[in-house]
Amino acid sequence: MGERGILIEFQPEISEKLLEKLLFYKNKLEEFYTEVNVEVINTYNSLLISYMFSIENLYDEILTVKKLFDEAKIGKINNQQVFHLPVCYDEEFGWDLELIAEEKELSKEEIIKLHTAPFYTVYFTGFLPGFLYLGGLDKKLQISRKNQPRMKIEKGAVGIGENQTGIYPKSSPGGWQILGNCPVQLFDKNNDPPCGISAGDKVKFYSVSKAEFEEISAQVSEGKFQLKKENYAR
Amino acid sequence: MHAEVEVIHPGLFSTIQDFGRRGFQKYGVPLSGVMDRIALKTANLILQNQADAAVMEITQMGPKLKFSAATKIAISGAYLSPKLNDREIENNEVVKINKDDVLSFGKPELGMRAYLAILDGFKTEKVLGSRSWYEDITQHSKLEKGIKLLYEASEEEKYETHAALKFDNTYLNSEEIEVFPGPEYEKLHETLKSHLRQSKFSIDKNNNRMAIQLSEILENVLDPIITGPVLPGTVQLTPGGKLIVLMRDCQTTGGYPRVLQLSEKGINMMAQKRAGDKIRFLFKF
Numbered sequence: 001m002g003e004r005g006i007l008i009e010f011q012p013e014i015s016e017k018l019l020e021k022l023l024f025y026k027n028k029l030e031e032f033y034t035e036v037n038v039e040v041i042n043t044y045n046s047l048l049i050s051y052m053f054s055i056e057n058l059y060d061e062i063l064t065v066k067k068l069f070d071e072a073k074i075g076k077i078n079n080q081q082v083f084h085l086p087v088c089y090d091e092e093f094g095w096d097l098e099l100i101a102e103e104k105e106l107s108k109e110e111i112i113k114l115h116t117a118p119f120y121t122v123y124f125t126g127f128l129p130g131f132l133y134l135g136g137l138d139k140k141l142q143i144s145r146k147n148q149p150r151m152k153i154e155k156g157a158v159g160i161g162e163n164q165t166g167i168y169p170k171s172s173p174g175g176w177q178i179l180g181n182c183p184v185q186l187f188d189k190n191n192d193p194p195c196g197i198s199a200g201d202k203v204k205f206y207s208v209s210k211a212e213f214e215e216i217s218a219q220v221s222e223g224k225f226q227l228k229k230e231n232y233a234r
Numbered sequence: 235m236h237a238e239v240e241v242i243h244p245g246l247f248s249t250i251q252d253f254g255r256r257g258f259q260k261y262g263v264p265l266s267g268v269m270d271r272i273a274l275k276t277a278n279l280i281l282q283n284q285a286d287a288a289v290m291e292i293t294q295m296g297p298k299l300k301f302s303a304a305t306k307i308a309i310s311g312a313y314l315s316p317k318l319n320d321r322e323i324e325n326n327e328v329v330k331i332n333k334d335d336v337l338s339f340g341k342p343e344l345g346m347r348a349y350l351a352i353l354d355g356f357k358t359e360k361v362l363g364s365r366s367w368y369e370d371i372t373q374h375s376k377l378e379k380g381i382k383l384l385y386e387a388s389e390e391e392k393y394e395t396h397a398a399l400k401f402d403n404t405y406l407n408s409e410e411i412e413v414f415p416g417p418e419y420e421k422l423h424e425t426l427k428s429h430l431r432q433s434k435f436s437i438d439k440n441n442n443r444m445a446i447q448l449s450e451i452l453e454n455v456l457d458p459i460i461t462g463p464v465l466p467g468t469v470q471l472t473p474g475g476k477l478i479v480l481m482r483d484c485q486t487t488g489g490y491p492r493v494l495q496l497s498e499k500g501i502n503m504m505a506q507k508r509a510g511d512k513i514r515f516l517f518k519f
Contacts, residue, residue: 002414002495005465009417012460041260041463043487048463052256054498125262126461126487129371133461169262170370187261189361189371195261 003054006065008047014135016121022047023200028072029065042199043124044133082119082202084228085167085182087158088213089115093181100143100160100177112207114138115179119202119232120165130169130187130195134203137165149175156181158205183217184227202232237303237387239352241377245297245339248377249367249443250358253286258362259486265466266366267482269347269443269505271498273311276401277351280308280328287355288365290377292348294508296339297377303387305331306353312345312406312506326401345406345506357384368483405503409434410516412500416469418491421456430494430515435477439509443483446504448513451475456491464488467496467504479504 001007008025010018022042029040029049037052055061089112091097097108106114120134127133137160145161150173153159157168159176168174169186182205187195197203208216219225251274254267268274268291278287296314309316309325316323317338323329325348331337339348358365361372369375419427429452438447454475464470468480470490479496480488481504496504497518507513 001417001463001465001492002467003498004467005463005495007417007463009462014460037256039257039259041486043462044460046462048465050259050463050465052253124487125260127262127485129258129262131262193261194258194263194362198260 001048003058004051006049006055006062008049008065008069010045012045014044014123016135018045019121019123019200025069025072026199028068032064032068041124043126080200080202080232081197081229082204082232083197084204084206085184086208086212086216087116087180087182087205088208088210089180090210090213092210093154093157094179096159096177097179100141100179103143104140106140111141111179114141115160115165116205116207119204122197122199122201122203124199125195128169128172129189132166132186132197132203134165135163137163139163141165143177145175146177149173153178154181156183158182181213183213183220184225185220196227235303235387237301237305237385238382239356239385240300240302241297241379241381241383242300242336243298243338244377244379244381245292246295247293248297249291249375250288250356250383251291251366252288252355252364254366254482255362255364255368255371262486263362263371264368264444264483264485266364266368266443268349268366269482270311270349270502272405272502273347273349274351276326277308277310277349278355280310280326280399281306281351281353283351283353283355287351288358289352290350290356290383292339292350294342294346296348298336298338300334300336301331303333305385305388307331307337308351310349310351310401312348313343314348315340315343316348326399326403344403346508347505352385353388354386357386405499406506408503409512409514411503411513412497412518413469413494413515414497414518416492416494417462418456418459418471419493421491422493423455426452431517434512434514437507437509437511437513441507441509443481445481445484446479446507448477448479450477452477454491458489459491461487461489462492464492465495467498467501468492469494469496481505 026040026042039050041048118136120136123133153168153174155171157178158180159178161176167182251268254265307329435448438449440447452475466482470478471493
């Protein structure tokens with residue numbers, strides 16, 4: 001992509017198998033490019049080697065990358081973690097719960113159950129700082145986006161759209177159907193890394209009451225909230 | 235000695251920028267940084283600053299600024315009729331500043347964005363490795379009245395240069411923007427490809443540090459792609475048939491077909507275009 005990026009594309013699909021392959025190659029590339037002026041990012045089916053400045057010799061660079069890929073033998077990704085994130089599905093936050101209930105012929109309890117059951121896979125972060133692209137939404141909850149996006153969605157809002165679910169890390173315009181709110185701060189510019197959850201990790205939601213939400217919010221703003229996480233056992 | 239530039243009047247839209255944030259795209263953080271790197275390098279070179287010393291990026295209607303102590307400045311990029319106190323000053327030269335001097339700007343004559351460099355650079359906060367302003371990452375996202383910007387005052391003559399530097403400013407009004415085919419270019423119809431190669435396009439009024447829209451509507455039959463990586467300089471084709479040139483503050487991923495990719499020089503030139511200006515894509519392949 002121009003003078004500052006090498007894009008490596010795989011077949012156009014969204015699958016954990018492909019993600020595993022991408023992350024493996026990404027690790028290989030990161031081990032090779034230790035200098036700070038090169039960054040490797042992944043999406044569903046692409047790897048982008050992003051250079052801070054123009055690539056000096058593109059052909060040499062592509063040969064180097066090809067060689068790295070040829071030598072690499074696909075292994076397992078290590079250190080996958082599950083992050084347990086609290087979500088308050090109270091009507092104060094769940095702006096579209098009723099609409100989803102009606103369209104999908106489900107009770108609110110059923111929606112919450114379906115939304116909190118899966119171990120969602122984190123494919124990558126994009127769109128906004130700390131916005132996680134999560135895969136694994138239950139088919140029964142798949143719903144089209146709003147025809148007219150909302151001008152403002154609250155920070156922490158948890159939404160669904162098509163086959164995706166996610167959390168808005170800051171207030172922004174958006175077209176997803178909103179189920180609830182997650183009080184945890186997913187992106188903190190003062191932390192290194194600014195976002196503890198990364199591609200390949202799992203996210204599981206758990207339902208909290210309004211009172212628990214308030215309590216967690218207070219702990220978060222005091223910097224005392226401990227995010228529940230554990231190693232992911234397949 | 236610590237000194238400050240005080241914002242008397244903010245002007246239209248100004249920010250502090252350097253080369254941008256590296257290493258945080260994987261967290262969804264835009265690269266940011268100066269829109270026009272040529273002008274940043276020029277202004278810093280004139281002052282013998284480090285190449286990436288933080289500068290002020292000034293869009294069209296410049297601010298009014300007061301300096302609390304002596305220093306030197308240089309302005310590059312767009313010519314926005316700068317004045318020191320009541321005296322007109324030129325772009326691309328060292329300007330000595332005394333305590334309480336006031337810098338202001340007048341009519342935007344040439345180009346879109348001017349760059350104000352100061353000796354040793356602005357010393358505003360560094361967040362995630364960069365001083366570039368971006369909403370919710372840095373404290374400020376644009377210049378506002380009363381903001382005070384730190385710099386290091388310098389009374390003594392560090393050096394005296396006698397070599398005259400000549401700068402090529404023709405990029406400011408050139409219509410030709412260098413591009414490469416983008417990842418989805420080959421999927422386009424032949425007619426659309428030759429349209430992109432031959433036609434002139436105009437800069438829409440909808441343009442900012444994130445993206446510059448082009449006014450023309452093209453016939454688009456391409457489907458959206460699976461969300462993939464984008465970079466500054468990526469040209470997207472929307473379902474409505476508009477071309478969007480992503481700029482330095484763009485998001486890190488996108489779902490529209492990426493039909494072209496501007497060269498570095500192309501991005502710098504694009505940064506200097508105003509609404510209504512015409513451009514042509516000059517294919518490098």
